[in-house]
Amino acid sequence: MLAGGGTGGHIEPMLALADALVRRTDAPGGTPRVTCLGTSRGLETRLVPARGHELRLIPPVPLPRKPTPDLLRVPGRVRRAVAETRALLAELEADVVVGFGGYVALPAYLAARRAGVPVVVHEQNPLPGLANRVGARLAAAVAVTAPGTPLRGAVHTGMPLRPAITGLDRAALRAEARAHFGLDAERPTLLVFGGSQGARSLNTAATGAADALRAAGIQVLHARGPKNTEVAVPAGQPPYVVVDYLERMDLAYAAADLALCRSGAVSVAELSAVGLPGAFVPLPIGNGEQRRNALPVVEAGGGLLVDDADLSPSWIEATLVPVLTDPARLTELTRHAAAAGVPDADEQLADLTLSVVRA
Incomplete structure (x- = not known):
């Protein structure tokens, strides 16, 4: 399961990894089955199906940037999103969750932790967001686009991009x-x-x-x-x-x-x-x-x-x-x-993901 909905900055590397995984014939059990996780609010509703990948939706969990009454609703939203994601992990018999940050990733990380499914985190920016800072603490492996990104144990793979x-x-x-x-x-x-x-x-x-x-x-x-x-x-x-x-x-x-x-x-x-x-x-x-x-x-x-x-x-x-x-x-x-480019970042992240599955 790949979790990276919301903006193009999360969706594009997610789709690049999805494409790389379905090209792999050396995965445990054969060619991987990939499911992308998103919400009804993001660009993923259009971009993921257009690339030919399965998309499943969970409730969005936006985090208010300032203290507002809406903060009181966040715990309930998180619980609901985590519960629905955990049910999807069981239905899909997922072997690994790869998250790219954003609203979708945090529930995916928490659900994977509760379900005993290993997590891989990919951070696109030099300053990690909240979801990936949490996810990195739970992850079996962490990959980053920029060297020096402050996530413990991170491996520099670069940004996964389309073969085109x-x-x-x-x-x-x-x-x-x-x-x-x-x-x-x-x-x-x-x-x-x-x-x-x-x-x-x-x-x-x-x-x-x-x-x-x-x-x-x-x-x-x-x-x-x-x-x-x-x-x-x-x-x-x-x-x-x-x-x-x-x-x-x-x-x-x-x-x-x-x-x-x-x-x-x-x-x-x-x-x-x-x-x-x-x-x-x-x-x-x-x-x-x-x-x-x-x-x-x-x-x-x-x-x-x-x-x-x-x-x-x-x-x-x-x-x-x-x-x-x-x-x-x-x-x-x-x-x-x-x-300065890393043209094979998609394959490097696919290697890292499959190594976690094998382990």
Whole structure:
């Protein structure tokens, strides 16, 4: 049983592991049967079935960030979710629970402990969340994306990713990818994206720099987010292509020479895996985890880092235009970005999971 519902940051590595496990023929008892655990609130209701995996749902257990009367309801919600998860573990005769943090993982860890089922924890961020801090205390094995993540006994496996990403040959696919998006075959290309919903600061800065980018001969592929219909750039040359959402991230990565993006754990891992340099703009809320996500790649020479408050059209003109128009600098950034990636993290986590089952 794999528990990782809620956001894409939990779901994508869960699905990458699910795919890796069902490819394995060396598992005890033959090819593993994988069931994903989620809630009706998360993206898993759409993403898990689309990848062909079984999904079972339990009640969500959101934890209020501030003291409110809703805190009084949390113990009852936890008990209900744990009871339903424990019943599922018995029904499925589960041999192992792998959790990725979030609302779904905590009940799964507690149910597994009560049922005597071993637990494996995977933490995507350099600062673990509450669920994985609890789960790590109960786990037979702990895996992390970033070296130095403060979980006792953790093994560095990297971020599990889809084979479509880890096996991507950007150079071989470049011409096809640029034609797919209506881009010129030879121009330096900037990719802009701010997650599935877009990011206002990235949208404003990139479109504000459109004239400077075009004057330097740079074309742009910009995913604005489906609700940001006000983001538009007049037609012209070089192309500045604006789309709501990128269904084919593999083609977007292949088309680009540099990405301007947030630094969520999955985005950083994917860019490193495909060897695409990033100009990372950490989300300016939370506990600073997005900055920590990007730092290893930036410190290795595979990307740039700019605070959200400092991102502007003038920053793009002064910083990104010189990089995108310098082939030697792009080659250096690309080499260091690729060296920071872990392309076989899905197989490493599958190995760890199966070793727990064997034990």
